Amino acid sequence: MSEVREKATLAKAITPMLGTLSTAQKNEALRLMAEALVAETDSIIQANAVDLERGKTNGLAASMLDRLSLNPARIAAIAEGLKEIIILDDPIGDLLEEFARPNGLLVRKVRVPLGLIGIIYEARPNVTVDAAGLCLKSGNAVLLRGGSDALSSNKRIVEVLHSALALSDIPVDALQLVTNPDRASVDEMLKLNGLLDVVIPRGGHSLIQNVVKNATVPVIETGAGICHTYADNDADPVKALRIAINAKAQRPSVCNSMETLLLQEDFAERHLQAFAKAFAEVHVELRGSANVLKLIPEMKAATSEDWATEYNDYILNVKIVADLDEALAHIRQYGTMHSECIVTENAATAEKFMQQIDAAAVYHNASTRFTDGYEFGFGAEIGISTQKLHARGPMGLPALTSTKYYVHGNGQIRQ
Amino acid sequence: MSEVREKATLAKAITPMLGTLSTAQKNEALRLMAEALVAETDSIIQANAVDLERGKTNGLAASMLDRLSLNPARIAAIAEGLKEIIILDDPIGDLLEEFARPNGLLVRKVRVPLGLIGIIYEARPNVTVDAAGLCLKSGNAVLLRGGSDALSSNKRIVEVLHSALALSDIPVDALQLVTNPDRASVDEMLKLNGLLDVVIPRGGHSLIQNVVKNATVPVIETGAGICHTYADNDADPVKALRIAINAKAQRPSVCNSMETLLLQEDFAERHLQAFAKAFAEVHVELRGSANVLKLIPEMKAATSEDWATEYNDYILNVKIVADLDEALAHIRQYGTMHSECIVTENAATAEKFMQQIDAAAVYHNASTRFTDGYEFGFGAEIGISTQKLHARGPMGLPALTSTKYYVHGNGQIRQ
Numbered sequence: 001m002s003e004v005r006e007k008a009t010l011a012k013a014i015t016p017m018l019g020t021l022s023t024a025q026k027n028e029a030l031r032l033m034a035e036a037l038v039a040e041t042d043s044i045i046q047a048n049a050v051d052l053e054r055g056k057t058n059g060l061a062a063s064m065l066d067r068l069s070l071n072p073a074r075i076a077a078i079a080e081g082l083k084e085i086i087i088l089d090d091p092i093g094d095l096l097e098e099f100a101r102p103n104g105l106l107v108r109k110v111r112v113p114l115g116l117i118g119i120i121y122e123a124r125p126n127v128t129v130d131a132a133g134l135c136l137k138s139g140n141a142v143l144l145r146g147g148s149d150a151l152s153s154n155k156r157i158v159e160v161l162h163s164a165l166a167l168s169d170i171p172v173d174a175l176q177l178v179t180n181p182d183r184a185s186v187d188e189m190l191k192l193n194g195l196l197d198v199v200i201p202r203g204g205h206s207l208i209q210n211v212v213k214n215a216t217v218p219v220i221e222t223g224a225g226i227c228h229t230y231a232d233n234d235a236d237p238v239k240a241l242r243i244a245i246n247a248k249a250q251r252p253s254v255c256n257s258m259e260t261l262l263l264q265e266d267f268a269e270r271h272l273q274a275f276a277k278a279f280a281e282v283h284v285e286l287r288g289s290a291n292v293l294k295l296i297p298e299m300k301a302a303t304s305e306d307w308a309t310e311y312n313d314y315i316l317n318v319k320i321v322a323d324l325d326e327a328l329a330h331i332r333q334y335g336t337m338h339s340e341c342i343v344t345e346n347a348a349t350a351e352k353f354m355q356q357i358d359a360a361a362v363y364h365n366a367s368t369r370f371t372d373g374y375e376f377g378f379g380a381e382i383g384i385s386t387q388k389l390h391a392r393g394p395m396g397l398p399a400l401t402s403t404k405y406y407v408h409g410n411g412q413i414r415q
Numbered sequence: 416m417s418e419v420r421e422k423a424t425l426a427k428a429i430t431p432m433l434g435t436l437s438t439a440q441k442n443e444a445l446r447l448m449a450e451a452l453v454a455e456t457d458s459i460i461q462a463n464a465v466d467l468e469r470g471k472t473n474g475l476a477a478s479m480l481d482r483l484s485l486n487p488a489r490i491a492a493i494a495e496g497l498k499e500i501i502i503l504d505d506p507i508g509d510l511l512e513e514f515a516r517p518n519g520l521l522v523r524k525v526r527v528p529l530g531l532i533g534i535i536y537e538a539r540p541n542v543t544v545d546a547a548g549l550c551l552k553s554g555n556a557v558l559l560r561g562g563s564d565a566l567s568s569n570k571r572i573v574e575v576l577h578s579a580l581a582l583s584d585i586p587v588d589a590l591q592l593v594t595n596p597d598r599a600s601v602d603e604m605l606k607l608n609g610l611l612d613v614v615i616p617r618g619g620h621s622l623i624q625n626v627v628k629n630a631t632v633p634v635i636e637t638g639a640g641i642c643h644t645y646a647d648n649d650a651d652p653v654k655a656l657r658i659a660i661n662a663k664a665q666r667p668s669v670c671n672s673m674e675t676l677l678l679q680e681d682f683a684e685r686h687l688q689a690f691a692k693a694f695a696e697v698h699v700e701l702r703g704s705a706n707v708l709k710l711i712p713e714m715k716a717a718t719s720e721d722w723a724t725e726y727n728d729y730i731l732n733v734k735i736v737a738d739l740d741e742a743l744a745h746i747r748q749y750g751t752m753h754s755e756c757i758v759t760e761n762a763a764t765a766e767k768f769m770q771q772i773d774a775a776a777v778y779h780n781a782s783t784r785f786t787d788g789y790e791f792g793f794g795a796e797i798g799i800s801t802q803k804l805h806a807r808g809p810m811g812l813p814a815l816t817s818t819k820y821y822v823h824g825n826g827q828i829r830q
Binding site: 245356363375392393 | 661
């Protein structure tokens with residue numbers, strides 16, 4: 001049996017008992033995990049050094065090496081993250097509906113774990129801990145497959161977490177790490193119907209698309225964000241600029257940052273120059289549509305590819321549109337249904353925009369950067385769903401659960 | 416552009432306006448559809464005759480011909496089905512959550528349509544109407560691909576429904592029928608990412624498995640049911656027999672009927688003979704495990720394949736198990752997570768069974784035949800989900816919806 005199937009089988013076998021654990025039992029395991037990580041800081045950093053050295057030899061980009069790199073402060077922060085999961089409400093066992101039928105049947109709809117969750121992610125050791133914590137707190141088993149550049153770090157981290165689980169009521173088998181660095185192990189996970197109840201990809205566009213295109217197990221698609229901000233002629237220019245600068249430049253590398261700014265004609269004529277200057281001051285490169293270039297000829301032209309690109313960088317497309325309909329059409333063509341914003345003082349226009357745009361989150365006069373589990377008050381999140389089934393937007397613990405009908409009878413049969 | 420892509424594009428384009436229709440507007444359209452079907456009974460039967468003739472020539476099985484066949488009473492019943500959808504609550508616009516954040520942002524979580532739903536089904540013209548009614552009532556557009564043996568009937572039915580929609584506020588484009596009988600049109604639907612928000616297969620095992628294995632768009636898996644009933648030593652034999660006979664023989668062709676009966680040893684020794692006699696009286700063929708055959712040597716032996724077969728017929732596997740654990744192990748190995756029942760007077764055993772079995776519906780002392788939208792009081796259903804994401808068990812209108820966050824600000828930016 002392959003490593004993937006063997007570990008998935010072990011993890012799946014204990015899912016029934018995981019669903020019966022109390023909140024206190026799960027929280028105690030999380031506490032032990034957090035403690036063990038801090039206690040084993042040195043050995044984790046040693047293992048991480050192996051990955052970093054190999055990464056440098058292999059010519060990993062500086063940003064990748066940074067995401068891969070661990071130090072005592074980062075390990076302490078990762079352990080803190082587990083403690084934040086402890087204080088989250090446990091959704092398992094929640095009674096969602098209860099009704100009696102005329103024939104006397106009592107039906108109860110109860111929240112239950114999904115079962116075995118597969119997480120496929122990049123070379124970020126913090127995700128190993130974070131995903132393990134969220135899945136275990138929600139009563140699930142988890143099969144982790146992190147980027148092979150972090151394999152040494154992940155192996156040590158999972159050893160440490162296993163040593164903590166061994167002292168807890170959560171069986172060690174509930175947490176499994178795929179150590180085969182070959183891409184074939186990912187492909188195998190994607191076809192593990194009957195064992196994996198869902199696979200969640202966490203990472204960049206190509207990682208997510210590979211999962212969506214090749215999985216036969218259910219997938220929750222996360223993360224891709226080509227987000228827009230549209231300021232119409234009724235927009236308050238001070239608010240619009242504040243929001244646009246924040247949506248682009250506060251943290252460009254994340255999915256809820258803005259990639260394209262749409263301005264209605266009159267507003268653009270009045271304010272485009274000031275906006276361009278302000279973006280230059282925060283080192284954002286602008287790429288304009290033809291009508292923007294008429295106002296600012298020295299700006300770089302946006303190509304058709306640019307409108308469809310998630311830069312994750314200090315680059316912003318700017319387009320002038322005639323009206324709301326043109327803004328809606330542009331967003332429908334290029335948006336990824338993540339987060340979309342209108343800035344306007346006209347409530348009716350705002351309502352129409354918000355209703356007509358089919359995105360996980362639609363904003364009126366606020367930065368798209370708020371689409372986030374912490375900012376919505378859910379606590380830690382496993383990702384931001386950009387699909388419409390099961391969960392949409394920031395996914396807290398309830399997104400890692402399913403439901404089950406308990407039907408209590410006294411001999412009822414169907415007529 | 417292919418027929419599938421062209422029709423999907425037309426339907427998708429009007430999804431934003433469909434989400435804004437009032438309940439009254441949608442109900443009026445359903446009423447007009449029901450009226451038109453009855454008024455056009457003759458032309459529908461004429462079109463159906465073409466399918467039936469071709470089906471006979473092609474040697475379709477009698478049961479298939481029966482499902483395909485329409486007459487005035489059946490058309491009237493189909494129209495009645497639409498009227499039942501009218502009285503269902505409209506889930507669209509429901510406010511599911513509303514909360515203010517410390518920074519003054521107001522967040523509202525609102526129920527919205529999924530968008531464009533693809534339905535792939537067999538040669539059953541009633542599904543054409545039923546699926547169209549449920550999808551339109553929940554504010555969705557729908558792309559139907561029925562079995563090619565019903566193509567003439569489906570074409571006429573959709574013409575009739577289009578004539579009704581033309582008099583209503585629902586655009587005709589909201590309802591699309593794929594008329595290309597080639598299997599390639601199904602394959603194309605399964606890969607229509609960006610246009611189809613979900614595909615729901617309705618039909619037998621091979622149809623569903625084809626969709627699950629090949630779709631890159633999100634799927635809701637429905638229908639496969641290998642359901643068990645377990646009577647332990649504490650079971651009331653009268654209840655157990657009543658429930659078992661009902662679960663198997665009241666309507667064997669459906670997914671919530673029983674395929675395997677599990678009996679604990681002492682109970683089997685006391686009652687197996689009586690059970691076997693009762694099943695023979697209702698013309699159910701029994702296939703037994705080795706230990707059953709020791710008690711009734713003339714019974715046919717169940718093969719390893721039998722335990723994994725959804726007979727949809729008057730055939731039942733019977734197995735004697737030592738205890739609850741063996742029953743649980745058997746169900747975990749062969750069950751399809753649909754509906755599972757324990758018959759016992761021991762409440763603790765029942766609770767353990769219900770908690771440990773990972774199925775959409777778990778029963779204590781009642782027939783598995785109750786897993787059904789009507790029986791649960793949801794009204795008409797689009798199917799019974801056997802997956803754990805999004806919807807589980809009987810799916811009413813809320814299963815055809817998603818959610819969206821409306822975020823109302825006043826210039827908030829992220830710190």
